[in-house]
Amino acid sequence: MLWIPFTLFAAFMQSWRNAFQNELSKEVSTAGVTFARFIYASPIAGIYLWGLYQYKSAPIPSFSHTFLYTVLLASISQIIATALMVMLFRLRNYAIGVGLAKSEAVIAATLGALLFSAPLSSLAWAGVIIGAVAVWLMSNTGSLRQISLSTVGLGVGSGLAFALTTLWVREASLMLEVDFPYNAAWVLLFVISTQTLMLLTWLILKEPSTLSALWQHPKLTLSISLFSCLGSLGWFAAMSLETVALVKTLGQVEILFTLLISARWFKERLSRRDLLGLALIVAGAACVILA
Structure with missing residues (x-):
């Protein structure tokens, strides 16, 4: 049951990371805000892995081509x-943006059933339908007959990409012939390092001014990286112990943490819908996890 506290820790850290990203998105481009979550995360992940080996020795795993390919897919996703x-x-307020992206949970459960031989029960499928209705409600800014396709597309697209990330992260951790928590720590370091290198290369070539903009917001950038790395540590650890559908549900x-942050920090007001x-x-x- 160790996956439960790791999941709760990850959710709490991620809610704050999203809040900081929301603030930075008002000053920096999309690529810059995305890079902010990785810029300081690699050293933190490296120190965490080093600390594990100092606490208790363990073998260094071998990294197959399949493992590296899976890490690359997870990183890009x-x-x-x-x-x-x-x-x-930028389209909706902070809480609703996160809420739409959390379609990830039901998407991950569905992909797990279709691609990973994990069929869903009737109760689980009910959860999938309820989640779809929720996405529709929150994306509809006008009357119930009007649907913002751009908001739905971004929300479901983000959820799908996050779901694929978690599925590939779990697959990568299971490929390593080391026990928990070393397998999760190695995957964390590989994924974050790959992402840092890819985004840094992109920004140097395409948006060098964005790097200067991030430098002008050091505390916010550091906060995003720190909370992002801690959140990923929790997610990766939990997913190395339990299936993605259970962890993500x-x-x-x-979402509850997000509502509190939205109301108390951003002073945002949410409609009844x-x-x-x-x-x-x-x-x-809840339907998915109870199933």
């Missing part, structure tokens, strides 16, 4: 997911 979420922040508690949508996402997640 998470970059896309984060960029889409940042774009969501329990991780929906992040927004609150209903968020409640339905939690209900859908």
Whole structure:
């Protein structure tokens, strides 16, 4: 049951990371905000892995081509997911942007059933349907007959990319012939390092001014990297112990943290429809995990 505290820790850290990213998105481009979550994370991940080996020795795993390919897929998918979420922040308010992206949980459960031989029960499928209704409610800014396709597309796209990331991260951790928590720590270091290198190369070539903009917001950038790395540490550890569907459905508690941050920090007001949508996402997640 160790995956439960790791998941709750990850959800709490991620809710704050999203809040800091929302603030930075007002000053920096989408690519810059995405890079902010990785810029200081690699050293933190490296120190964590070094600390594990200092605490208790363990073998160094071998890294196959399949492992490296899976890490690359997870890295690219998470970059896309984060960029889409940042774009969501600019279309809707903070809480709703996160709520839409949390369609990740039901998408992960569905992909697990279709691609990883993990069929869903009737109760689980009910959760998937409830989650879909919640996404529709929160994306609809006008009357119930009007649907913002751009918001739905970004939200579901972000959720899909996050779901693929978690599935590939779990696969990568299972490939390593070392026990927990070393397998999760190695995957964390590889994924974050790959993402840092890719985004840094992109910004140097395409948006060098963005690097200067990040330098002008050192505390916010450091906060995003720190909370992002801690959140990823929790997610990767939990997913090395339990299936993605269970981890991500329990991780929906992040929405509750998000609501508190949204109300107390950003002073945002949510409509009844927004609150209903968020409640339905939690209900859908509960159906999946109870199933």
